Amino acid sequence: MIRVDILSKRYGRVPVLGPVHFRIAPGETVALLGPSGIGKSTILRILAGIDTDFEGCVSRPEHMAIVFQEPTLLPWRSALRNLTLANAGLSEAAAREALARVGLKGRGEAFPGQLSLGQQRRLALARAFAGRPELLIMDEPFVSLDAKTAETMIALTETLIAETRPATLFVTHARAEAERLADRILELRGEPATLSPHLVQTEGYD
Template identity: 70%
Template structure:
């Protein structure tokens, strides 16, 4: 495939680092296709530093596709994305290495941290005393806390969270939401938060957007 040109002839615009508003995200996706099927159309939005935008939509609508585009993992689309280079992602699953301890999982992603800094990051999310525990010895809630520690330890300018509280019971989900709120308030990244729960969006987000239609496009929601 010729660089910058899709096989179907559409132009591919490369990801560009943001130059003007430091720490912000600007997304302009005119179209995204899988083969001949268009899945996204005219998806345009921006996220300022310190702002959290919640992205809603039914399963299969294209939320994960949009996140991959925003993260720079999928560049085969018509449009452009501007974002800071310092990015962190929190997935639905904690994606921990089972043969490494909590501390080692953190240092693997952030090798520049000193052991004391890494321990402080674990302490910040409520994992003090669990630094040497392996994932199998951690509860699901503790694994999700470790995932948050891993995301925030590098002080990202941009944060993507893809349903990070799914499958948690209401009490634990509430505690994790409170922790995420505090960490976002402390570090103020530009945050995109995907959820199926409108209550989570209302609590965590300053703005709510929803993907609708075929191909999917964005509809703003009042807070």
């Protein structure tokens, strides 16, 4: 069980987050909703261990993967090497299979700059799922995509989550995406922001 117990988070003297408490069960997908700037990505960074300057505690597995808003690929490495470098022990054959699963079969030797934005996003997904993480964190991975590409990416993400079943925290401001992908939706509100359960399946987690 992943546990997030944030008492407060400040930037300087400015309080950003008030008490924020939630759990994510193994195999569960939780969406975190809220307007831009309210603190969604801050919670993501705290859960990931990137931001440790907060009051409270977080319990998470060591084996996790993050999909950011931008693909954050290594531009000087091939698509294949982006996968194997990020996932220790992943064989070349398994990496090529992971690329094929996201529609990048035969593109293993291509560099990120030779891929379209949609293909780069596919590569970022392949990198995240290839190691079969226990915890997956996604920070608005479909932002800035056109409607057709976004639909393709959402469908692909649905399939990959169903196959690998990580505990997932999905950060978005788009309610339709949250309702489609998540088992449970939580919403940030107020200043400093606090968390309110929004949809079903909250009992026993908070």
